[in-house]
Amino acid sequence: MRGGVEVKACGPDELLPALTPVWHYFGATPTPESSERIARFIAPGRAHAARMDGEVVGGASAFSFELTVPGARLPAAGVAAVAALPTHRRRGILRSLMRAQLDDVHERGEPLAVLWASDERIYGRYGYGVASLAGEMNLPRVRASLRGPAEPVGQARLVSLEEARAAFPDIYERVAAETPGIYARSEDWWDLRVLADPPERRAGGGELVRVLVEIGGRPEGYALYRIHQSFEHGFSIGHARVLEAMGTSADATREVWRVLLGVDWVDRITASLLPIDHALFFLLEEPRRMTLRVGDGIWLRLVDVGAALGARSYRDGAQVVLDVQDDFCPWNAGRWKVDAANVGRSDEEPDVHCDVSELGSVFLGGFTFAQLAAAGRARELRARGLARADALFRTDRAPWCPEIF
Numbered sequence: 001m002r003g004g005v006e007v008k009a010c011g012p013d014e015l016l017p018a019l020t021p022v023w024h025y026f027g028a029t030p031t032p033e034s035s036e037r038i039a040r041f042i043a044p045g046r047a048h049a050a051r052m053d054g055e056v057v058g059g060a061s062a063f064s065f066e067l068t069v070p071g072a073r074l075p076a077a078g079v080a081a082v083a084a085l086p087t088h089r090r091r092g093i094l095r096s097l098m099r100a101q102l103d104d105v106h107e108r109g110e111p112l113a114v115l116w117a118s119d120e121r122i123y124g125r126y127g128y129g130v131a132s133l134a135g136e137m138n139l140p141r142v143r144a145s146l147r148g149p150a151e152p153v154g155q156a157r158l159v160s161l162e163e164a165r166a167a168f169p170d171i172y173e174r175v176a177a178e179t180p181g182i183y184a185r186s187e188d189w190w191d192l193r194v195l196a197d198p199p200e201r202r203a204g205g206g207e208l209v210r211v212l213v214e215i216g217g218r219p220e221g222y223a224l225y226r227i228h229q230s231f232e233h234g235f236s237i238g239h240a241r242v243l244e245a246m247g248t249s250a251d252a253t254r255e256v257w258r259v260l261l262g263v264d265w266v267d268r269i270t271a272s273l274l275p276i277d278h279a280l281f282f283l284l285e286e287p288r289r290m291t292l293r294v295g296d297g298i299w300l301r302l303v304d305v306g307a308a309l310g311a312r313s314y315r316d317g318a319q320v321v322l323d324v325q326d327d328f329c330p331w332n333a334g335r336w337k338v339d340a341a342n343v344g345r346s347d348e349e350p351d352v353h354c355d356v357s358e359l360g361s362v363f364l365g366g367f368t369f370a371q372l373a374a375a376g377r378a379r380e381l382r383a384r385g386l387a388r389a390d391a392l393f394r395t396d397r398a399p400w401c402p403e404i405f
């Protein structure tokens with residue numbers, strides 16, 4: 001109990017009240033059916049409800065994820081459904097929920113927590129840092145010409161739900177295994193969240209379209225999109241909205257986008273969660289026409305700095321001592337020595353000082369210590385400390401999370 005706020009973990013039958021505050025902001029009330037569906041993803045005890053005077057006024061939940069980080073996959077809390085009712089804002093409900101949730105994540109031995117933030121001002125104070133970027137594309141169809149081979153490689157097909165269900169998870173898994181920021185999906189996640197297509201999820205668009213690309217007879221890429229059709233003056237002003245598209249190789253990625261960019265009868269192709277190093281920059285004749293808007297992607301918190309730093313891989317050849325500040329989870333604070341072979345506590349002079357939220361920003365390779373220092377968010381304490389830290393933490397590809405959870 002803090003400031004009159006009481007936070008408790010919910011049992012399997014208590015999920016509904018914990019979800020009510022966040023549903024308020026979607027303009028709805030959870031039903032027993034909807035909460036039963038969500039209960040398949042939120043394990044007992046992973047939802048927290050905040051009460052004041054006996055009434056539920058806030059809630060926060062977490063999925064149990066396996067998240068790809070450079071060189072490894074780690075258990076992570078996928079934080080979601082966080083809210084306080086509008087009648088009880090700024091009375092410490094979020095703070096109490098974050099306290100209970102991060103303590104719980106720590107006790108479960110999950111070294112990381114990740115989330116999508118509805119507002120960038122909320123989570124830094126709890127040790128989360130923006131860890132990946134996401135690109136939003138709005139490409140006029142007539143400007144969507146591809147470079148590269150004129151003839152398709154392999155075969156693209158529109159497939160049934162059953163065929164998508166059989167082929168897509170393996171493709172996703174192969175991409176996820178080597179892309180920091182992607183988490184493993186369960187069978188239920190595929191069925192109920194990714195491939196389910198109830199009318200209320202169409203947001204004014206048509207049915208979910210499933211595209212499979214096979215190369216050499218093997219499934220190598222897929223896309224999910226919807227057509228939002230509309231006509232004016234006799235021609236389409238509609239768009240094809242790409243919900244998810246990926247390939248296991250350069251060929252597969254290009255062939256998936258060849259289909260998406262070639263959908264006739266639409267004015268634009270839109271997508272909102274593209275990786276920031278997407279091949280489209282070099283595949284399109286006119287990448288400028290994407291009018292790409294870049295925003296924050298996932299936010300990451302190192303809940304157990306030692307375990308998290310110790311599990312990821314590093315480039316050889318450098319070592320660094322980081323002086324980490326962590327006011328909200330003080331068990332992480334102090335000096336950590338990192339090199340490609342070892343990570344551990346250290347008494348040596350530190351090279352770089354930063355807050356744990358900044359460590360969250362560099363952990364997946366999405367940002368550098370030098371970038372943070374340029375904004376006054378990391379401090380170099382010894383010569384070439386930033387350069388050595390960046391030499392260790394650098395990765396080959398930008399982290400990417402293709403889905404808001």
Ligand SMILES: CC(C)(COP(=O)(O)OP(=O)(O)OC[C@H]1O[C@@H](n2cnc3c(N)ncnc32)[C@H](O)[C@@H]1OP(=O)(O)O)[C@@H](O)C(=O)NCCC(=O)NCCS
Nearest residue numbers: 025082083084089090091092093094095116117118119121
């Ligand atoms: C965002 C939200 C959860 C905050 O809950 P709350 O109970 O009012 O937050 P608290 O009273 O615990 O405030 C904690 C701190 O965060 C700050 N804060 C919270 N939300 C903020 C916001 N949107 N902008 C700026 N600061 C914010 C508070 O000022 C306070 O700062 P302090 O610790 O320095 O005093 C609540 O406003 C809400 O439910 N919003 C709509 C749903 C939503 O955005 N959920 C997050 C989904 S990712």
